[in-house]
Amino acid sequence: MQPGQVENALIVEQIQLGPMENFVYIVGSTETREVALVDPAWDIDALLNLLDEKDYKLTAALVTHYHPDHIGGSFSGNAISGLAELMEQRPVKVYAHKSEAEGVRKVTGISESDIVKVDSGDTLRLGEIEVEFLHTPGHTPGSQCFRIKNTLVSGDTLFIQGCGRVDLPGSNVEDMYHSLKKLAALPDDTLLLPGHHYSTAPNATMGETKAHNPYLRIDDLATWRNIMG
DSSP: OOOOEEETTEEEEEEEETTTTEEEEEEEETTTOEEEEESOOSOHHHHHHHHHHTTOEEEEEEOSOOOHHHHOEEETTEEEOOHHHHHHHSOOEEEEETTTHHHHHHHHOOOGGGEEEEOTTOEEEETTEEEEEEEOOSSSTTOEEEEETTEEEEETTBOSSOBOOSSSTTOOHHHHHHHHHHHHTSOTTOEEEESBOOSSSSOEEHHHHHHHOGGGGOOOHHHHHHHHO
């Protein structure tokens, strides 16, 4: 695991786990030590041990989308540790977009009562830190990102040099185009934290991403459709 950083009042830790180079994030408040785990999967025991070592208080789990490499469940015949194990050991509310909640429940088997259904623009407070939920469909119908101060946790919507696949069940080419335009409008100094380590750098600013990510330089929907299929 590769812990990230603690800056000012905001805790942000970036942890790479699993054979698919997933990033799990710890975000929260330095003042109250309240934190949320973003897309907890692959090694729940290690994640909880890290929280305990740093005296963080887990109060929520945030879900970018329902794919098993991000929240656990069955994948290619193998069981991946994730939300189900987290709820057994350290039960907290799980925040998923309202369009993704049923998928999260089916993949993980957690109770519907454990899931808080959110919409774009809703917020969650972790101590004095506010998390804003941004609906960014395309990779899945209920994919969402989390904007926390000047940081964006983007899941599989936007990578530093690419974007999430749009050839999977529930994917939508046109929705992804509009979601990427939405994210590209964020300030250039926003720190982008993607869902996978798919480039040489684990994170970048939005300005750097817009300069080097070819998917953010497509300016019309017709060209986008031709390229993405």
